[in-house]
Amino acid sequence: MSTIKELNISPVGRVEGDLDVKVYIENGVVTRAHTQAAMFRGFEKIMEGKDPQSGLIVTPRICGICGGSHLYCASSALDTIYKTKLPPNALLLRALGQAAETIQSIPRWFYAIFATDMANKKFANKKLYDEVVKRFAAYVGTSFQSGVTASGRPVEVYALFGGQWPHSSYMVPGGVMCAPTLKDITRAHAIMNQFRNDWLETTWLGCSIERYRKVQSWDDLMAWVDENDSQRNSDLGLFIRASLEFGLDKFGQGCGNYVAYGTYLHKDKYNNPTVEGRNDALISPSGFYNHHTKKYSPFNHLDIKEHVTHSWYADQGGALHPWEEPLPTPVTSQNLEHTNFNEKYSWAKAPRYTGLAAEAGPLSRCLMYANPANLPHQTKDFLIKDAMDKMGPSVFLRTLARVHEAPILYQLIDQWLKEIDLDGEFYIKPEEKDGKGFGATEAARGALAHWVEIKDGVIKNYQVMAPTTWNVGPNDDGGKSGPIEAALEGIEIEDANDPVEVGMVARSFDSCLVCTVHAHDAKTGKELSKFKL
């Protein structure tokens, strides 16, 4: 006889806002999943009728961990409206802020959010478990403190140029506020070097950045792990070996479509910002990749639409592009227990690209690095695409992509610091105008964009679409699952009292959300068990 259970999980993500998840389990396998974003603040609504530059102050405060990314979008959107001129130094300093924020997130996310799950007792019968606990257990793990402390270093560089992290507003239409001096640049080099010595090469890689960058395929990676003890026993080496032993490469596949808006506008290729000129000016390339057909296509923001049939907002007459969307009008929400999932059930909207659910994040970005159509100035890296072709997506591959970017970003930061011209301009005062703008980037956790309309000198419409919106979004108008919902479907839950698998899938998307677990009987809706660790 088959047993059907429902599992309500509220909080899942361990970062910000609240995500609740309901999974339906049949014979230990998840057959359907619903994600529920459980908090509404209405930031877009607050900006209506306000100063056109309000986004520079307000949007970084949407998310404390991606504030620099929001700022990158907000300033870029105004650049496209004001038709600013951007000096090369301004583009470099914005890229530096974005990259510093993203590289910060890598150890902070890995140790504080993800790896503690690998120390869950579910894996206690595995060979590498003791070593994993020794290093990754929260607070007491030998790498936990050094990893979390090291994560503070890159944002010190951000602070040199932006004043503080989180929540600076130093990127403004026309450039940046700061005009760094020689000592700011040398200090930034020294801090990044410290990050490399304290963590990146010593604890994390067990080899030089240059050696690691030679890894360009799955076979290369396996050979790298076995090359010597230093690499095998590094935190990355351990993560790879333990993931394969624990089976993290076997679940959490997802929807198979990948979207990246790209980021890091090249210092000499975006001095006259336009929406149309953006793709070719990116260093980290944009694009859309379909894993089922193995085809890449160029990114066009006009192919994005948001659905609200299952979101707690007043209906807006079908899926709309953000420039056409009304500001959100909230409707009555329910708690997880009383939600009817055939109706509205989340504060997140459901974005779709050419009608398809798509995953945003480092996995998407790393796939774009391997696009044969990339231009000479764009990042090229082939490991993740090769691994994807060989083993398909999973919790492991998503996580590997996230950490794989650390050495790439380190090299970019080093190069950009060298390219700043201390005799050059940092800001060119623009003339304020009305119009429609688009600004986008890759936040640590994926594609982020702002669509802005300024009319009569104030904000008429402001639409923010976060990577978490792409990933945790609910069903669309056609009843098709969002990416995390899709990734949960089909996974095996070993112990309904401690569904660590659900947490791991959600956290592999780095969904910036928090999550609780109740186990329910599907038929009666009664809570089956209450539990403590």
Next chain:
Amino acid sequence: MANVLWLQGGACSGNTMSFLNAEEPTVVELIVDFGVNILWHPSVGLEIGAQVEHLLKDIIAGKVQMDILVYEGSIIEGPNGTGTMNYFCDRPMKDWVKELSAVAGYVVAIGDCATYGGIPAVPPNPSESTGMQFHKKQKGGFLGANYVSKGGLPVINIPGCPAHPDWITQILVAIATGRIKDVLIDEYHRPKTFFTDFVQTGCPNAISFAQKVDGGFGKRGGCLFYEVGCRGPMTRASCNRILWNRTSSKTRANHPCLGCTEPGFPHHDLAKGSVFKTMKYLGFLPKDVPTGVSKLGYYTRAGVEKVMGKVEKVFGVDQEHFETSK
């Protein structure tokens, strides 16, 4: 030894991110060496789901002692006072906070949203957000003007968007080490040790402020008060004494102070002309003048300095203080 429960309501997690940057002590040291026992925290807590719900119920029932309740984010009361725009463990967060505050030894509100309502409370305040014991400058907020915790203090406010990590950790250490009696609070419930001096104290451009020399974006040197809306002279915080991320502060990076430790941030509710622009009176006098100076007095003195500066320039006096070298 102090048990700490940390919750987030209408939050961006910015104060948590800031907290994780702490240096003296680090978060791990705080826990391992300073006897701060985190019962639960949304980012670094280990329990999930029902485990958290059990913990909250045990605290409310008095089975688990909670010495400090740290709250980050606004209290969301919408829609129509129900608080259902922010569910946590299947109940409106505000209902948890009300019951937990009744049993807390001390309540510490962290960041602008928790202290004064912050950005979510800017009109039209779509989520009906408010602060723990203030709504902007108005005392009251969610818990009411008369609330005191079991330890006998009202909500201790550590404002800032975000709060500086050392402000947070040092107040937690002060409580955990029995120094709570040394924590004096001002009229907005801020610990005076951090919020008596102004952001301008220690600002490298203070001399340009005194001599009325304008700065601006992308420039080295000059004061940001006159043109781009810096609020350093009227904002109490130690940003230029206890630096951010070990290295910097907004004004040191030529970024105008936004006044985020004063209730009412974002000031003027983001009205047209208020963002990175100094709002003017009669078209040339700053509408907001430094704290502790009368408008008339300020305008008179500033006028003299401005004119003198221009005259000196005409006469070819080197203004060496005002340009920083690359």
